[in-house]
Amino acid sequence: MAYYMAARRGLGSLMDRRLPQSATLSPEILQSAIGGLMALREIELNETHRLIFEPEVSIPCSRPKCPSRTPTSQAALDAYRKVFNYIVGPSQKGTKVLQVLDFCLFVAFSPDPPDICGICEMRWESGHADLRKKAWAMLPDIFGLTS
Numbered sequence: 001m002a003y004y005m006a007a008r009r010g011l012g013s014l015m016d017r018r019l020p021q022s023a024t025l026s027p028e029i030l031q032s033a034i035g036g037l038m039a040l041r042e043i044e045l046n047e048t049h050r051l052i053f054e055p056e057v058s059i060p061c062s063r064p065k066c067p068s069r070t071p072t073s074q075a076a077l078d079a080y081r082k083v084f085n086y087i088v089g090p091s092q093k094g095t096k097v098l099q100v101l102d103f104c105l106f107v108a109f110s111p112d113p114p115d116i117c118g119i120c121e122m123r124w125e126s127g128h129a130d131l132r133k134k135a136w137a138m139l140p141d142i143f144g145l146t147s
Contacts, residue, residue: 003143006033007040010094036143037094043135044097048087051127052080059119066117079114083124086110097135101128 002025011034025033061068067076086106089096103121107113140146 002029002033003036003139006037006094007098008094011037032144036139039142040095040097040135043138044088044095044131047097047131047134048084048128051124051131052084052087055123055127059123061117062119063117065115066120067115068117068120075115079116082110082112082114083116087124087128098132100132101125 067073067079070076071080083103083106086103087096087101103125107116107121
């Protein structure tokens with residue numbers, strides 16, 4: 001449970017003073033949870049950066065004014081930064097690498113959504129889904145649960 005809490009809610013969830021004394025973690029478990037969270041965070045940051053800023057496949061955008069048509073433009077960089085921040089988010093909240101992300105909801109409810117086309121949204125959702133599967137498969141090693 002400690003590893004799940006670290007991954008989903010961040011380090012603060014492991015050291016919450018409001019938890020009962022019986023919920024105190026051993027130093028070994030705490031160290032493994034913190035190390036696992038840092039490893040997941042590094043995977044999340046690196047792979048998300050690659051997914052957004054260095055796509056392997058260039059799929060044509062569905063809208064003529066999609067910023068991805070000119071990926072080095074300021075509009076594209078601003079849109080990519082918003083998407084990156086949405087996926088990665090603040091480190092105090094754990095990681096999103098294990099979650100299913102819905103870019104349509106992000107675009108619909110964001111106060112300042114990136115002006116990207118549906119093709120780009122689908123590419124990022126698909127890439128994040130692949131990353132999520134990869135991260136789930138790596139969890140036992142990340143948290144030191146394999147021998």
